[in-house]
């Protein structure tokens with residue numbers, strides 16, 4: 365888990381929890397979205413300065429029929445609701461991270477969880493690009509600006525260039541693409557910063 369920034373006070377509450385910095389000016393809701401097994405929980409765990417909240421349940425046989433297990437090893441739980449974490453960034457920006465499944469069947473949950481979000485970091489596993497089509501569709505439909513983070517799985521194909529990935533996912537030329545190891549806090553923070561830079565760089569009329 366990321367260490368607490370120095371201008372925060374350790375909380376007497378849950379282990380690892382810290383108070384939000386008094387100087388925090390911008391509180392921003394961000395979705396961390398992606399298909400099952402792509403690393404949403406891992407990313408939020410790696411960066412959150414508060415103890416992350418998770419709603420997970422064991423992958424049931426019924427769920428296994430619809431949750432694509434191809435290419436996902438050693439995964440016995442699936443997120444059915446949300447992960448929640450918080451990270452303070454330089455510049456007194458505090459991100460509230462909501463990890464959310466991107467499957468089409470969670471559309472109703474998606475609409476509620478996306479409410480008030482300023483942007484989304486969409487995690488993509490380049491071993492199974494098609495697993496991300498649903499979530500990309502939902503993000504685009506909701507009009508949320510987003511960045512795409514390709515999680516660095518060891519057996520990910522190396523032959524895809526950026527252009528080919530952009531084309532395969534049908535991304536706009538301006539949509540940021542980064543690679544990320546969700547287990548590494550610095551790498552995860554870099555991915556979130558790519559999204560924040562994208563949000564800051566947008567025309568305020570476009571920003572939601």
Ligand SMILES: Nc1nc2c(ncn2[C@@H]2O[C@H](COP(=O)(O)OP(=O)(O)O)[C@@H](O)[C@H]2O)c(=O)[nH]1
Nearest residue numbers: 400401402403404405406515516517518545546
């Ligand atoms: N090598 C590698 N493994 C990862 C990465 N992100 C997640 N994992 C592993 O992938 C598995 C699924 O991650 P999880 O966070 O539970 O996926 P979620 O369903 O999207 O929340 C876990 O065993 C993680 O340790 C990554 O960037 N690199």
Ligand SMILES: [Mg+2]
Nearest residue numbers: 404405442443
């Ligand atoms: Mg999860």
